[in-house]
Amino acid sequence: MKPINSPVVVALDYPDARAALALADRIDPSLCRLKVGKELFTREGPSVVRALQERGFEVFLDLKFHDIPNTVASAVHAAADLGVWMVNVHASGGRRMMTAARERLAQGGYSTLLIAVTVLTSSERGDLAEIGLDIEPVEQVRRLAALTADCGLHGVVCSAQEAVMLRQAHPKPFALVTPGIRPAGAAGDDQRRIMTPPMAIEAGVDYLVIGRPVTQSADPVATLKDIIASLPS
Numbered sequence: 001m002k003p004i005n006s007p008v009v010v011a012l013d014y015p016d017a018r019a020a021l022a023l024a025d026r027i028d029p030s031l032c033r034l035k036v037g038k039e040l041f042t043r044e045g046p047s048v049v050r051a052l053q054e055r056g057f058e059v060f061l062d063l064k065f066h067d068i069p070n071t072v073a074s075a076v077h078a079a080a081d082l083g084v085w086m087v088n089v090h091a092s093g094g095r096r097m098m099t100a101a102r103e104r105l106a107q108g109g110y111s112t113l114l115i116a117v118t119v120l121t122s123s124e125r126g127d128l129a130e131i132g133l134d135i136e137p138v139e140q141v142r143r144l145a146a147l148t149a150d151c152g153l154h155g156v157v158c159s160a161q162e163a164v165m166l167r168q169a170h171p172k173p174f175a176l177v178t179p180g181i182r183p184a185g186a187a188g189d190d191q192r193r194i195m196t197p198p199m200a201i202e203a204g205v206d207y208l209v210i211g212r213p214v215t216q217s218a219d220p221v222a223t224l225k226d227i228i229a230s231l232p233s
């Protein structure tokens, strides 16, 4: 496998494998990693993950598991059996859930990275208030990242706006994985806590998850290359 030369993870949020593989077939696997999320996985199942791996890509399986500890540990185990590079759970599932998942991976000797979503990048203060959390997103991100680190996971999903604060509290190799990335002038869509690709890297982010700015572009490959070229080295 060739070394991967960028921190970019392209979210393959396509309706089916045909569309997802059409983009994958136009990208060199050294350019980026690929994320398979709920829509594509529900439609196509593990076969689309294998098809991407056969093309030389490292895959982030983004199913954001959130359930009782045994169920999540078993689901994470199944993801690791697929040989994915990274898998995620919701940190709000709590300590016992995250610990059970981490222990299951350790028992199997898997190298899959296990990370936890703190506060979705589409959420802002008002969204948290409606679910009973009358605090700023950054405060909840701080709490859940501390819990995640204490449970021994490899990192968190957060917004790049929280990266400087989290990097101070959690030195590398604790991974900061940030969706809500938008090149200057791009539509925010349903995202709320956003940042541009170069600013996110300057803030200390490890991996930039980018979907629609690439997948909905008239020329996804050129847009991806432009984003990578815009990053500080």
Ligand SMILES: O=C(O)c1cc(=O)[nH]c(=O)n1[C@@H]1O[C@H](COP(=O)(O)O)[C@@H](O)[C@H]1O
Pocket: 011, 013, 037, 062, 064, 088, 117, 119, 120, 121, 122, 157, 158, 179, 180, 181, 189, 191, 209, 210, 211, 212, 213
């Ligand atoms: O875990 C994720 O990947 C994730 C967490 C989060 O807080 N926000 C978030 O947008 N995501 C995912 O990251 C991708 C972002 O896509 P775009 O908004 O199109 O760039 C989507 O596939 C989301 O499911």
